[in-house]
Amino acid sequence: MSSSSTPGPGTVERAFQAALYADTDATLDTGASLLAADPASDAELTRRGEEFVAAAWRRGWQPADVVRFVRRELDDVHVRLVSALILSENRAPQGPRWSAQLEELHAQAEQEPAPRTDRFSHATAVLELYRLLLRLPTLEPLDAPGPHPAASPATPHDSRMLTRIRALLAKAEATGFPEEAEALSAKAQELMARHSIDEALLAARTHAKDAPGACRVGVEPPYETAKAVLLDAVAGANRCRAVWNEALGFSTVVGFEPDLEAVELLYTSLLVQATAAMTKAEAAQRAGGRKRTKTFRQSFLAAYAHRIGDRLASVAEGQVAASEGELLPVLAARDVAVADRMDRMFPETVTTRLRGVSDAAGWQEGAAAADRAQVKGRRPIP
Incomplete structure (x- = not known):
């Protein structure tokens, strides 16, 4: 058988x-x-x-x-x-x-x-x-249709520029002097603006068929709402849009490649600077007998994100006002392209408000730290 x-x-x-x-x-x-x-x-x-x-x-x-x-x-x-x-x-x-x-x-x-x-x-x-x-869920695809600006190899000029920007931000994070950190961050922002403007004009003059891309930036707990607000402010100042996925711990940033790199670099640096300033301010508060650490930190970071948002928005408006000639329509066209790409990726979004901001001392210290970390505009780059 x-x-x-x-x-x-x-x-x-x-x-x-x-x-x-x-x-x-x-x-x-x-x-x-x-x-x-x-x-x-x-x-x-x-x-x-x-x-x-x-x-x-x-x-x-x-x-x-x-x-x-x-x-x-x-x-x-x-x-x-x-x-x-x-x-x-x-x-x-x-x-x-x-x-x-x-x-x-x-x-x-x-x-x-x-x-x-x-x-x-x-x-x-x-x-x-x-x-x-x-059990990983499906995410919005990051690849843009057609040729993507990120597909072009970096030129030696790009590499040198990004190296200089990273070096300036690293020094800003390491220094213990707020004025020096502000000057270094301002110089880095100046280089970022120059890089972005040069790329936009080059694409327009050569009729390059580039399109907005997207990247994901981690927004880690604790106090992730304040961190997401900070990232949103940095994105907006660099002609990008950000959408926060709270459940998965990241924001998707939509924009043209040079601007995406600027957002990642500046957000990371400002977060490091905020954390260092918060730790220092918290130590001073505790030395005075204060013990409510969590509420102080939450309010500190919320104020920092709010004030940085105001400062960066002012800088962005100044850069646009100083722009002349062919640059203004180029930037306007890029803004439309970014908004269209984000609407297609995220047809439905909701607004999130900061919660748990109840510590006056933390808010004041956070606002002061944001002022010290201010990334201010410089004169227009010829």
Whole structure:
């Protein structure tokens, strides 16, 4: 008598059936035990992980988005695991921004070698990661239709300009003197404006068919509402638009590539400066006997974001007023293009208000810090 020789599900499939579709420790332990007992399943387990990563790309995620979300939801071991999967998945980079994200992951992987662990613990972490990847929602695609400005290689002039801007902002973050930080930030903003204007005029004169792009910037807790307001202010001052996704911890910024880079650089620098100023002001408050740290910080950052928004808006208006000749219609056309791209990406948005601002001392200190970090305009660049 003959019998069927059809094989049953493999180890990885049985582990997935046990662990991926239920959120209990018992099912997780069952799946991890199956994987730990079968070293021959390791290659297949990695291949399936690469499939989960590839599925994330199809849902609109990018490498930095996935790593940021895993760091937000899980632990360092999971960040190392997903970084390794992203690097091994070997997808062709989608432009310079994607390439830069992969390069950063490579650098981090070299600096932080994975610690040794037992097979059961490793399998548990892998399954926890795959559970998260399996549930990633679909995001708005960042790629603009047609030729994208980010697809053009950076010229040596661009590289030198961005290097100078980064160096100025790094010095602004490091100095303990507010006046020096203001001067350095102002110079960086001047270079950003020059870079953006030069790019806009060049595109207009050569009839380049570029279009607005988009990027995602992490907005991490705590006090993420105030941080999102700060990012929105920086985006608006640099002719971009920002939409905050509170649930996933990022804002999507829409604009032309030189302006997107300016937003990322300036927002990061101002946030570092705000945090340093807040820590210093808080220490002075506590030395005076004050203990309400959380309300002070919330109000400090809210005031900082509000005041920086006013300052940057004033600078932006001054730059437009000083513009003459062919620049004004070029900038107007770019504003329309950015607004149109954002409306297509986000047809429905809601306004979010700052909450929990109840500390007068924190508000006053935050406003003062924003004044010291003021990025003021300079005379028009010939």
